[in-house]
Amino acid sequence: MPFMQNLSNAVVLASTYILMAVGLTMVYGVLKVLHIAQAAVYTIGAFIGLLVFTWVGNFWLALAAAMLISGVIGVLIYRLTYHYMLDAPRTVPLIASIGMFVMFTDLLQKDFLMGPYQKALPAGGAGLPAVKTAWFSLAPKQLLILVVTAVLLVAVYFILTRTRIGLGWQAAAMDRDMAAAVGVNLNRVIAFNFFLGSALAGAAGVLVGVYNNSVFATMGDLPSYKAFIIIVLGGMGSLPGTIVASLLLAIVENFLVASIGYVLPRDAIAFLVLILMLMFRPHGLFGQE
Amino acid sequence: MIIGGYVISVAVFVGIWVTLALSLNILTGYAGQVSLGHAAFFGIGAYTSAILSLRYGLPFWADLLGAIVVTGLVGMVLGLPSLRVRHDFLVLATMGINFVVVAVFKYVDFFGGAMGLVNIPAPSILGYSFRGGTPYLLLVWAFAFLTWLVSWYVSRTWTGLAFNILRIDEDAAAAVGVSVPRFKVYAFCISAALAGGAGSLYGHFIGSVFPDTFAFVESIAILSMVIFGGVGTLRGPILGAIILKAAPELLRVVGSYRFTLYGGLLVLMMLFQPMGLLGDDSFLWRNLTRFFHRRPEAEEVVS
Numbered sequence: 263m264p265f266m267q268n269l270s271n272a273v274v275l276a277s278t279y280i281l282m283a284v285g286l287t288m289v290y291g292v293l294k295v296l297h298i299a300q301a302a303v304y305t306i307g308a309f310i311g312l313l314v315f316t317w318v319g320n321f322w323l324a325l326a327a328a329m330l331i332s333g334v335i336g337v338l339i340y341r342l343t344y345h346y347m348l349d350a351p352r353t354v355p356l357i358a359s360i361g362m363f364v365m366f367t368d369l370l371q372k373d374f375l376m377g378p379y380q381k382a383l384p385a386g387g388a389g390l391p392a393v394k395t396a397w398f399s400l401a402p403k404q405l406l407i408l409v410v411t412a413v414l415l416v417a418v419y420f421i422l423t424r425t426r427i428g429l430g431w432q433a434a435a436m437d438r439d440m441a442a443a444v445g446v447n448l449n450r451v452i453a454f455n456f457f458l459g460s461a462l463a464g465a466a467g468v469l470v471g472v473y474n475n476s477v478f479a480t481m482g483d484l485p486s487y488k489a490f491i492i493i494v495l496g497g498m499g500s501l502p503g504t505i506v507a508s509l510l511l512a513i514v515e516n517f518l519v520a521s522i523g524y525v526l527p528r529d530a531i532a533f534l535v536l537i538l539m540l541m542f543r544p545h546g547l548f549g550q551e
Numbered sequence: 552m553i554i555g556g557y558v559i560s561v562a563v564f565v566g567i568w569v570t571l572a573l574s575l576n577i578l579t580g581y582a583g584q585v586s587l588g589h590a591a592f593f594g595i596g597a598y599t600s601a602i603l604s605l606r607y608g609l610p611f612w613a614d615l616l617g618a619i620v621v622t623g624l625v626g627m628v629l630g631l632p633s634l635r636v637r638h639d640f641l642v643l644a645t646m647g648i649n650f651v652v653v654a655v656f657k658y659v660d661f662f663g664g665a666m667g668l669v670n671i672p673a674p675s676i677l678g679y680s681f682r683g684g685t686p687y688l689l690l691v692w693a694f695a696f697l698t699w700l701v702s703w704y705v706s707r708t709w710t711g712l713a714f715n716i717l718r719i720d721e722d723a724a725a726a727v728g729v730s731v732p733r734f735k736v737y738a739f740c741i742s743a744a745l746a747g748g749a750g751s752l753y754g755h756f757i758g759s760v761f762p763d764t765f766a767f768v769e770s771i772a773i774l775s776m777v778i779f780g781g782v783g784t785l786r787g788p789i790l791g792a793i794i795l796k797a798a799p800e801l802l803r804v805v806g807s808y809r810f811t812l813y814g815g816l817l818v819l820m821m822l823f824q825p826m827g828l829l830g831d832d833s834f835l836w837r838n839l840t841r842f843f844h845r846r847p848e849a850e851e852v853v854s
Contacts, residue, residue: 354825361815363814364813541636
């Protein structure tokens with residue numbers, strides 16, 4: 263049945279959006295910074311995954327390496343830039359973020375890194391089987407994305423609700439100064455936040471690279487802009503809102519855009535949605551004034 | 552295509568980008584509305600002028616005027632999101648506007664699609680053709696000077712004062728009776744109109760316009776120039792545009808790493824000199840002014 267098939271495709275698409283947007287939402291929640299440079303981390307994650315997979319040939323190892331290195335890069339980005347801009351006007355870290363994004367993307371296109379080509383990442387479904395039911399079927403690749411996303415989200419949930427540093431993050435997201443006053447180590451919490459968010463973005467990069475069997479230097483552009491649409495839709499800084507908004511955007515793209523997509527490409531429509539949202543519901547679909 | 556020597560064409564480009572940087576400065580530097588969609592206005596001007604010239608056969612000066620008027624009006628409309636969102640989310644909205652405008656250029660047949668619009672005639676005014684490089688160079692820089700004059704004039708009027716308080720504190724502006732929506736729309740309109748003029752000059756110089764010329768990265772380049780030079784000053788954007796536009800053209804190493812340079816500069820400026828090289832109270836400007844002010848003071852002490 264095409265409806266269920268469309269829906270399951272949308273959920274797969276939404277999974278990659280969620281991995282990208284959760285990190286951005288966490289950063290926005292604590293620092294109020296729109297971390298555009300995360301798009302570069304996503305691409306770097308895909309690149310690391312490609313390198314490790316080419317060397318070792320094991321998808322899980324490639325995923326782990328990509329997440330680890332992406333996380334470290336995320337922490338470095340924070341320590342070297344945003345850390346010094348916490349009290350500056352909000353456009354200062356934003357412009358620095360855009361600068362980093364442009365710089366990384368340009369550097370990645372050079373021949374000594376990725377070059378301006380698409381490269382294949384033929385991990386297939388990493389040994390997972392195909393799923394076939396009466397209503398929908400999932401290719402091994404799609405199942406892989408769903409499984410990895412589900413595992414990572416459960417892990418994030420447990421880290422944020424059951425560990426000391428996760429509770430520290432929740433406190434910092436409510437009120438940074440107050441959290442610091444009651445003894446939360448803000449430096450550690452924020453660094454951890456960047457590690458987690460960037461690792462998730464790196465995982466998203468690898469998964470999308472495997473899914474499309476292609477990795478290239480500018481692959482981060484569109485997902486990152488869409489991640490911002492999701493943050494706005496989801497009400498900025500709310501993790502459940504982010505997940506619902508990811509699903510919503512993916513479903514809208516899969517169903518609605520298929521019928522009016524001939525007027526403008528789907529990405530332009532996504533941006534129109536963003537502009538209209540910002541104008542008429544700037545606090546998100548579920549947010550309150 | 553009118554190219555009178557490589558250096559002249561580089562100088563023409565620099566002049567156009569000086570205009571763009573100065574026009575963005577009115578919006579971002581004066582009125583405090585950071586925009587990452589300025590290349591969209593540049594593109595709207597270029598496309599308006601190209602269409603007026605190709606489809607309606609209008610002369611050059613009419614294209615230029617038309618581009619300024621149309622882009623100014625479109626700028627007013629596209630500035631409307633700024634009435635609802637502030638700061639970083641306005642940046643997102645302008646970024647989105649840039650993408651949508653480029654997508655419209657690319658996918659709507661009226662605008663020539665991905666193939667762009669070509670064979671725009673060389674400009675001429677009252678029968679005098681600007682076919683040579685140097686006259687056109689003068690024209691472009693005359694327009695850059697006009698943009699500078701507008702910036703200078705605006706900064707000295709009541710509108711300029713309103714922009715100032717808008718940038719510093721919107722709530723305070725509303726509290727003292729400055730109509731925030733009105734002046735935001737003014738800022739977008741003036742800024743867009745001047746960028747539209749630059750677009751017309753660009754289209755007539757190159758002889759063709761393509762959607763990707765006006766993509767989001769060009770907005771980043773223009774913003775880099777304003778911020779690098781000194782946002783909110785009359786001198787800064789000129790210096791920023793001259794250095795950042797000429798360097799990639801003249802130095803090959805810089806040319807192939809153009810966006811690494813722009814991006815890296817944005818990060819470094821935000822870290823160490825958020826006010827820009829020649830901004831008020833920047834390291835360079837402080838020392839320059841001190842250097843030029845010390846001598847008269849010293850003479851006074853001696854006498």
